[in-house]
Amino acid sequence: MSDATSQVHFFYNRHPISCDIILAKLRASRGHLDGLRPEDLFPHDQDHYGGLKATDELARGAQIERGSRVADFCAGLGGTVRYLAHKYGADVTGIELTPARVLGAQELTRRVGLHDAARIVEGNVMDVPLPDASVDAVISQEAFCHVPDVKRAVAEAFRILRADGQLAFTDWIANQPLSAPDAQLMWDGMAIQPLRSIPDYCSLVESAGFTVISATDLTDEWGPILKERLAMYQRLREEARQAGTPMGHDAFHESYIRFVELIQERKMGGVRIVAAK
Numbered sequence: 001m002s003d004a005t006s007q008v009h010f011f012y013n014r015h016p017i018s019c020d021i022i023l024a025k026l027r028a029s030r031g032h033l034d035g036l037r038p039e040d041l042f043p044h045d046q047d048h049y050g051g052l053k054a055t056d057e058l059a060r061g062a063q064i065e066r067g068s069r070v071a072d073f074c075a076g077l078g079g080t081v082r083y084l085a086h087k088y089g090a091d092v093t094g095i096e097l098t099p100a101r102v103l104g105a106q107e108l109t110r111r112v113g114l115h116d117a118a119r120i121v122e123g124n125v126m127d128v129p130l131p132d133a134s135v136d137a138v139i140s141q142e143a144f145c146h147v148p149d150v151k152r153a154v155a156e157a158f159r160i161l162r163a164d165g166q167l168a169f170t171d172w173i174a175n176q177p178l179s180a181p182d183a184q185l186m187w188d189g190m191a192i193q194p195l196r197s198i199p200d201y202c203s204l205v206e207s208a209g210f211t212v213i214s215a216t217d218l219t220d221e222w223g224p225i226l227k228e229r230l231a232m233y234q235r236l237r238e239e240a241r242q243a244g245t246p247m248g249h250d251a252f253h254e255s256y257i258r259f260v261e262l263i264q265e266r267k268m269g270g271v272r273i274v275a276a277k
């Protein structure tokens with residue numbers, strides 16, 4: 001297993017949001033887990049910034065509609081896969097590297113009865129287990145930052161898209177290279193690979209054969225969202241400490257605090273890129 005894969009597994013196996021935690025919250029609020037609907041999960045299972053609205057923006061960019069065949073790169077617990085299947089009537093396949101996330105995603109999907117239209121398969125987005133020209137849209141949310149060779153992942157998106165298909169994704173960026181201690185902290189705490197600026201990202205996407213349609217700087221939008229998310233992680237950590245359940249590793253909390261500072265300083269940020277094959 002590569003260093004990148006084991007670091008991603010290490011991080012996501014200890015992540016403060018998991019299938020078990022989501023189900024425990026729902027059991028606590030509803031008293032049981034019978035008859036769960038997709039929308040019961042949505043307040044808990046969207047592991048990206050801006051929730052469902054952010055996914056709607058990507059769906060618009062990627063022109064997702066009823067019957068669209070969609071691949072979600074780095075699907076995590078499958079929140080986006082289920083949402084696109086449920087709200088848009090799309091047929092969605094999520095590709096996810098971490099086996100525990102795949103199992104968690106499959107369990108959540110089965111519990112809400114979406115397993116026909118929403119699948120999560122174990123795989124690496126640098127070598128996608130889908131045939132050439134087999135999807136209409138590829139999306140991804142805040143996950144290429146973990147991928148050691150993003151150009152290869154984008155080339156895989158190009159390969160599996162039909163002619164004129166759309167790629168729409170959000171990701172972390174760095175307006176200038178991070179200092180060595182910050183880069184190390186991001187790697188140790190959150191398995192973050194070296195990042196790039198928005199112009200460099202656009203060049204990377206175009207070098208894979210795409211035409212970039214739009215590149216939207218999300219840094220200002222993310223600022224308040226990330227502060228709130230940091231507060232949520234701190235609350236979850238305290239709840240976990242009190243309940244004696246896994247609290248997430250210390251480097252994660254340290255790196256998240258620094259990440260939020262770097263966003264406020266605009267040394268780091270976010271982008272949404274929409275591109276056509």
Ligand SMILES: C[S@@+](CC[C@H](N)C(=O)[O-])C[C@H]1O[C@@H](n2cnc3c(N)ncnc32)[C@H](O)[C@@H]1O
Nearest residue numbers: 047048074075076096097098124125141143146
């Ligand atoms: C921030 S989560 C995103 C989850 C999901 N997109 C969402 O919005 O709910 C990033 C996910 O990317 C996965 N991942 C990281 N590197 C990957 C790779 N090379 N191939 C596939 N999945 C990967 C991680 O295991 C993790 O579950």
